[in-house]
Amino acid sequence: MIKIASMKYFIYTFGCQMNKSDSERIAGFLENQNFVMVKNFKEADWVILNTCSVRQSAEDRVFGLIKNLKKLKNRPKIAITGCMATKNTKELKKKADLVFEIENLHQLNNYLKKFHISGDSLKCEKKNFTDSYFKISPHCENNFHAYVPIATGCNNFCTYCVVPYVRGREVSRPLDEILCEIKNLLKQGYKAITLIGQNVNSYGHDFKKQPDFPKLLQKIEKIQSNFWLWFITSHPKDMSDQLIKTIAKSKKICRYIHLPTQAGDNKVLAAMNRGYTREKYLKLIAKIKKALSDASLSTDIIVGFPGETKAQFQKTVDLFKKVKFDMAYIAEYSPRPGTAAYNLKDNVPSQEKKRRHKVLDKLLRQIALEKNKKLIGKTLEALIEAKKGNFYFGKTKTFKTIKITNNQQLITNNQLIGQIIPVKIKKAYDFGLEGKSTS
Numbered sequence: 001m002i003k004i005a006s007m008k009y010f011i012y013t014f015g016c017q018m019n020k021s022d023s024e025r026i027a028g029f030l031e032n033q034n035f036v037m038v039k040n041f042k043e044a045d046w047v048i049l050n051t052c053s054v055r056q057s058a059e060d061r062v063f064g065l066i067k068n069l070k071k072l073k074n075r076p077k078i079a080i081t082g083c084m085a086t087k088n089t090k091e092l093k094k095k096a097d098l099v100f101e102i103e104n105l106h107q108l109n110n111y112l113k114k115f116h117i118s119g120d121s122l123k124c125e126k127k128n129f130t131d132s133y134f135k136i137s138p139h140c141e142n143n144f145h146a147y148v149p150i151a152t153g154c155n156n157f158c159t160y161c162v163v164p165y166v167r168g169r170e171v172s173r174p175l176d177e178i179l180c181e182i183k184n185l186l187k188q189g190y191k192a193i194t195l196i197g198q199n200v201n202s203y204g205h206d207f208k209k210q211p212d213f214p215k216l217l218q219k220i221e222k223i224q225s226n227f228w229l230w231f232i233t234s235h236p237k238d239m240s241d242q243l244i245k246t247i248a249k250s251k252k253i254c255r256y257i258h259l260p261t262q263a264g265d266n267k268v269l270a271a272m273n274r275g276y277t278r279e280k281y282l283k284l285i286a287k288i289k290k291a292l293s294d295a296s297l298s299t300d301i302i303v304g305f306p307g308e309t310k311a312q313f314q315k316t317v318d319l320f321k322k323v324k325f326d327m328a329y330i331a332e333y334s335p336r337p338g339t340a341a342y343n344l345k346d347n348v349p350s351q352e353k354k355r356r357h358k359v360l361d362k363l364l365r366q367i368a369l370e371k372n373k374k375l376i377g378k379t380l381e382a383l384i385e386a387k388k389g390n391f392y393f394g395k396t397k398t399f400k401t402i403k404i405t406n407n408q409q410l411i412t413n414n415q416l417i418g419q420i421i422p423v424k425i426k427k428a429y430d431f432g433l434e435g436k437s438t439s
């Protein structure tokens with residue numbers, strides 16, 4: 001009998017929160033099978049790469065890493081999962097020992113056994129499991145803030161995006177399963193929950209009846225415990241008045257809205273198949289600002305989409321000035337084979353994409369700094385996440401990073417990690433705040 005229990009493993013996670021959360025389930029599964037997580041990949045028997053396909057650079061990093069792992073003296077076995085595992089399977093099978101789709105996580109143990117018996121590299125085919133891999137309990141990376149997936153996949157087919165192809169169609173998790181997972185986490189002492197999905201606000205579209213996303217939030221609100229609730233990502237076309245009302249009424253939902261706009265020009269938005277216009281987006285932002293005056297706002301942007309002219313890019317610059325985002329994740333367009341935009345000419349030169357990226361980054365930093373400066377003198381609650389050197393770091397309800405620069409007594413007290421404390425803001429940076437605990 002091949003003994004695979006007590007093997008050591010290491011997980012590299014690329015990509016978005018979905019992948020981070022999936023990695024926590026991989027860890028939960030393997031630990032249940034008596035695998036041991038190691039901190040250094042050089043000590044691992046198996047290195048698992050949980051991959052992302054969203055841009056070519058993300059895929060290149062994985063190929064580079066495989067090359068480097070293979071150069072190691074006692075090279076670990078390499079397993080690949082995540083979005084590349086459904087897309088680049090043939091190529092990856094040649095390079096790695098095992099390729100498995102995340103939906104097959106239940107079977108990972110069997111795959112590993114099979115590998116150890118045959119020694120051949122394996123590609124695990126998609127199977128029809130009645131049980132979702134979400135039922136596997138995660139081994140969460142931190143003990144006070146957890147990601148809870150509420151749906152997987154996407155039906156939107158934005159023309160540049162590979163996600164619907166690699167993650168499949170949108171499937172919502174049953175309400176009871178989500179509530180049960182949250183209650184379990186709260187029992188373990190978790191203070192903050194982030195609901196995740198590619199498009200959280202279309203939650204329930206695949207159900208015959210309710211619940212929709214606002215209903216789900218209302219059910220979570222009723223859980224009798226004090227905790228913070230965030231969610232990402234919302235799609236502008238599915239941001240209903242009911243949802244804004246639900247957030248405004250809630251004591252638990254934090255005032256942080258991530259609302260990717262991708263572009264500020266109507267022709268580009270239409271070519272991206274985003275399903276809204278610039279005017280609709282701005283109207284939505286106005287509604288959010290009115291109902292949730294203290295909310296922070298973030299977005300995703302793609303610069304250099306095929307055919308985007310300088311004048312069209314200026315529309316994005318103008319939108320930035322109008323909305324005043326606290327944060328933005330700016331990406332240079334990367335053609336993805338298989339997507340609709342792949343057939344369009346990637347005609348914005350790389351240098352021009354970089355220039356546009358820089359222009360937006362500079363503007364974002366200016367605006368974010370101005371907004372953060374207005375918080376000086378205010379006292380905000382912060383969830384303390386880490387201690388680095390002499391300082392604690394945490395997150396405000398608006399998802400801003402905050403550095404706590406208190407006296408020695410507070411700093412030497414390690415118990416603060418995972419606590420929510422009031423902090424008086426003393427300094428502001430573009431992407432962060434600094435302050436002293438007043439507790």
Ligand code: SAH
Nearest residue numbers: 160161198233260300301302331332333334
């Ligand atoms: N579901 C989310 C985000 C999914 S992917 C949404 O709809 O907003 C995360 C981000 O990657 C996207 O918001 C987009 O800005 C970026 N992205 C996706 N495909 C890309 C591509 N081909 N090139 C560059 N950036 C891309």
Ligand code: SF4
Nearest residue numbers: 154156157158161163
């Ligand atoms: Fe991709 Fe669009 Fe779906 Fe977001 S909504 S995952 S950008 S297809």
Ligand code: F3S
Nearest residue numbers: 015016052053054083
């Ligand atoms: Fe990347 Fe897959 Fe997420 S492509 S962004 S890891 S859904």
